[in-house]
Every structure is written in structure tokens, then in C-alpha cells.
Amino acid sequence: MRIRAAVLRQSPISGPYATTTPLSIEDLWLDDPGPGEVLVRVDAAGLCHSDLSVVDGNRPRPLPMALGHEAAGTVLEVGVGVYDVRPGDRVVLVYVPSCGVCRYCGSGRPALCPAAATANGCGALIRGGSRLRDATGADVRHHLGVSGFATHSVVDRNSLVVIGADVPADVAALFGCAMLTGFGAVVHTAAVRPGDSVAVFGLGGVGQAAVMAAVAAGAYPVVAVDPVGDKQKLALDLGASHVGPPDVAASLVKEASPGGVDWAFEVVGSAAVLESAYAVTGRGGTAVAVGLPHPDTRVSLPVLDIVAGNRGILGSYMGSAQPQLDIPAMIALWRAGRLPVDRLKSTELPLSDINSALDALAGGAAVRQIVVPT
Known part of the structure; x- marks a missing residue:
């Protein structure tokens, strides 16, 4: 299918980003979900300093890459072998997939999964390769298995957590990185x-x-x-x-x-x-x-x-967390009023304004800006 996404083709790039425009909004072709994969419509994505670190060269990544790793969305289609996720489900996307069978996944430490680290390092999904191509037919890399600055994304089943329909998308997105990482560092690592x-x-x-x-x-x-x-x-x-x-x-x-x-x-x-x-x-x-x-x-x-x-x-990487357990637990605390996650949102903006949003992030003015790709 044809989608729109924010693509980084060169790094490092310095600001002001509204002028240097490191991220181009491009039409890309997205493959159907393969076995064990899920097609998601992205409803909201948070702009995190880890995104800026790819742009400014502090986190070297293979390019071109469709950025964005903190997002929430709605399932549109599931691949063969996915039985516990259905079209219409609301989901939080997670920036470290997991194989589910290695010693780290088996001992409750999926953030340390070697297969996930390899896939994330080369900009692939954990089952191998890219599902994104540009107008020339060339592969575009995935950012941490998510590529959330886009209208749609194909992700591995283990890169998402199903949530309730009562969680607004702009709040739900924050559980995928900001909350998982910060909350987890305090509750799990320490x-x-x-x-x-x-x-x-x-x-x-x-x-x-x-x-x-x-x-x-x-x-x-x-x-x-x-x-x-x-x-x-x-x-x-x-x-x-x-x-x-x-x-x-x-x-x-x-x-x-x-x-x-x-x-x-x-x-x-x-x-x-x-x-x-x-x-x-x-x-x-x-x-x-x-x-x-x-x-x-x-x-x-x-x-x-x-x-x-x-x-x-x-x-503490990904807060030493187990997303399938921790995201529902954090959402329960949010519902109870004990985690005012809503307060982290600085502003909401369209995908077309993402370069200006990088300037606000680099300048220290923003806590979390929410990108609405649709």
C-alpha cells in the first residue's frame, strides 16, 4: 500500500532543522504484513530525543530510514500465524521487538534480546528485511522496528501491546517509550x-x-x-x-x-x-x-x-521492562490517577511540521510533542 512517512536520508545534520529539513515527507510503498506481522494505522507518535540523536549523528543508523519509535495506532490487518491480535484492536508500539525464545526473553529481559538488537541495528524487522520502499524501488530502513512518523506501519507481533479503547492515542503513544523507559528504570532496574x-x-x-x-x-x-x-x-x-x-x-x-x-x-x-x-x-x-x-x-x-x-x-535499556506486562500495568495506574501521563504532552502537530518540532526539542522547550500522521 502507499503511505506517507518522514524519511531521513543523510546524517549528521545540524539545526535549525526548519531550515536544513533533515526529514522529508515522502510517499513510500509498504508491503503487506508477512507471517507473524501486523499492519497498523498510526494514530499518534511522540517525538523523542532518540529520534533527534539519529538526525544529529549521536545514534548512527543505516540510511535512508523512516524515523519514529514511540507510537500508538489501530490494527488494520494481521499476517499468518497472528492469532491474539485482531483488526480494530488499539495498540502501543514498542521499540525493542523480541524473539521470545532466547535466554533473555525467557528470563523476562526482552530488552536484551540479541535478535532484536541485531534487527534494530541494521534497520530491519526482527524476521529480516525491510517492508518499506521508495519511489525508485529502493529499500527504506525501519527505525527500531516501528517507523512511527508515518500514516501506517508494518511491525512484528512482538513489537506491539494491545490496550483498551479508552486510552486516547496521544496518551497511549507515551507508554511505548517515555513511560516504559523512565518508569521501568525506577521500578525495575532500581x-x-x-x-x-x-x-x-x-x-x-x-x-x-x-x-x-x-x-x-x-x-x-x-x-x-x-x-x-x-x-x-x-x-x-x-x-x-x-x-x-x-x-x-x-x-x-x-x-x-x-x-x-x-x-x-x-x-x-x-x-x-x-x-x-x-x-x-x-x-x-x-x-x-x-x-x-x-x-x-x-x-x-x-x-x-x-x-x-x-x-x-x-x-537501564527500555527500563529493564517487559512491555506485555508493564504497559497494561502502567495504564491501570494512569486510570487510577497515579500516573498523570497526560501532563507530558507539550503540543500536537501534523507530520508536515516535524522539522520545526526537532528545533523545539533540540532547544529544550518541549517535553513530548505528539505527531498526528493521519
């Missing part, structure tokens, strides 16, 4: 308990989701750090106890938790910020790296302090 002290560095969509999760888990204090005042205010509204810019982070944490925090979440993708997050942990504390930096990024930390202080660093 397993934050009531009374634990928490600091969150970076208050974009994922960072705000981490703040929400820490509050819901009963953490106190919850210190939220970001240079943008509006993001600090949102974190306060979401339940953070202390907020401030990076230059006062150390004193802010010292005031809130004099011995340092139990958990510090780095949600920027910066070595310097990760070092700052580690620096505010107390004895026995842990810094959790959530943001995705350039592959060549390195950090410098005092090893003796790690050993003698029993301090640590953990990585």
Missing part, C-alpha cells in the same frame, strides 16, 4: 522502595516519567534537575520535592538528602551528567544510566570510591 531517596537528572519525557514513578513508588526526597524552568515546574507538579538547575544540583541534593541519594538517574545521554549523577549518590548508592550517548562516549569515575563506598552504576 527497584526503588518507599523511603528511598532519588535524584533525576534531565526532565524530558523519560525523566519526567522517572519522577512520576519515583513518587508513585513512595520515594522521598525526589530531586529533579534540569536547566529549563518550565520543566522544573512540571516536575514539581508531578510530585518532585526539590527542583533546580544543574549548577546547584550538588547543593540541592545535600539539602534534601545530606548523605547523598540512594538512586540517581541520568536521563540525558551525557558522560558529564552521568558523572554528576554518580557524585550525588551516597554510600551504598547507585547511579542509573538511562540516556543514550554517542557510542564513543566514556566516563571517568573513582574506582576506589566505588569499592569502598559500595556504590555502583547500572545501565
Whole structure:
């Protein structure tokens, strides 16, 4: 079928993106879903910093690629062998597919699935190859198995979670990355308990989701750090106890938790910020790296302090989550009013405005912009 999608053909590209226009809105040909695959009409997609990182070269990907990895939609057709998803089902798309049979999938760690990592790295679906072609007949790569900045997408069955019809598309999309990653980092990677002290560095969509999760888990204090005042205010509204810019982070944490925090979440993708997050942990504390930096990024930390202080660093990819379990659980908390996911939405815009939206994201003004492709 013929679809429209935002395609990146060259990287790195610098801003202002409204002028350099790295993403072109193109007509593409989308294959029918193959065995184990599903055709989805994309109803809403969130613009995440990981999308910008492909544009600016911090996350090198094979090109050309149809971008977008945080989305929700409606099932139109299912391929052979898909029995538990039906046309008309509402779904959240997930940016790490899973094979379902490897040791990681089998032990409840689908984010570490090697087959998924290979497919995502080469811009293919997990069953191999691309389902997208441009006007010349050349393949266009898939972004993390989703390619959500498009009117339609073919995804693997394991790249979606069926949800209830009561969840608005603009809210549902946020569960696929921002909430799954930020909430999961707090609840699964760190397993934050009531009374634990928490600091969150970076208050974009994922960072705000981490703040929400820490509050819901009963953490106190919850210190939220970001240079943008509006993001600090949102974190306060979401339940953070202390907020401030990076230059006062150390004193802010010292005031809130004099011995340092139990958990510090780095949600920027910066070595310097990760070092700052580690620096505010107390004895026995842990810094959790959530943001995705350039592959060549390195950090410098005092090893003796790690050993003698029993301090640590953990990585958290996709929030160490199990999407088929965690997305329904988060939606239940949203329904109960305990996860105000709606507050993450900054604005809504058509697919044609996506380059301007990249500027708003790069400038730090937006938490989550929702793209409506249809």
C-alpha cells in the first residue's frame, strides 16, 4: 500500500532543522504484513530525543530510514500465524521487538534480546528485511522496528501491546517509550522502595516519567534537575520535592538528602551528567544510566570510591521492562490517577511540521510533542 512517512536520508545534520529539513515527507510503498506481522494505522507518535540523536549523528543508523519509535495506532490487518491480535484492536508500539525464545526473553529481559538488537541495528524487522520502499524501488530502513512518523506501519507481533479503547492515542503513544523507559528504570532496574531517596537528572519525557514513578513508588526526597524552568515546574507538579538547575544540583541534593541519594538517574545521554549523577549518590548508592550517548562516549569515575563506598552504576535499556506486562500495568495506574501521563504532552502537530518540532526539542522547550500522521 502507499503511505506517507518522514524519511531521513543523510546524517549528521545540524539545526535549525526548519531550515536544513533533515526529514522529508515522502510517499513510500509498504508491503503487506508477512507471517507473524501486523499492519497498523498510526494514530499518534511522540517525538523523542532518540529520534533527534539519529538526525544529529549521536545514534548512527543505516540510511535512508523512516524515523519514529514511540507510537500508538489501530490494527488494520494481521499476517499468518497472528492469532491474539485482531483488526480494530488499539495498540502501543514498542521499540525493542523480541524473539521470545532466547535466554533473555525467557528470563523476562526482552530488552536484551540479541535478535532484536541485531534487527534494530541494521534497520530491519526482527524476521529480516525491510517492508518499506521508495519511489525508485529502493529499500527504506525501519527505525527500531516501528517507523512511527508515518500514516501506517508494518511491525512484528512482538513489537506491539494491545490496550483498551479508552486510552486516547496521544496518551497511549507515551507508554511505548517515555513511560516504559523512565518508569521501568525506577521500578525495575532500581527497584526503588518507599523511603528511598532519588535524584533525576534531565526532565524530558523519560525523566519526567522517572519522577512520576519515583513518587508513585513512595520515594522521598525526589530531586529533579534540569536547566529549563518550565520543566522544573512540571516536575514539581508531578510530585518532585526539590527542583533546580544543574549548577546547584550538588547543593540541592545535600539539602534534601545530606548523605547523598540512594538512586540517581541520568536521563540525558551525557558522560558529564552521568558523572554528576554518580557524585550525588551516597554510600551504598547507585547511579542509573538511562540516556543514550554517542557510542564513543566514556566516563571517568573513582574506582576506589566505588569499592569502598559500595556504590555502583547500572545501565537501564527500555527500563529493564517487559512491555506485555508493564504497559497494561502502567495504564491501570494512569486510570487510577497515579500516573498523570497526560501532563507530558507539550503540543500536537501534523507530520508536515516535524522539522520545526526537532528545533523545539533540540532547544529544550518541549517535553513530548505528539505527531498526528493521519
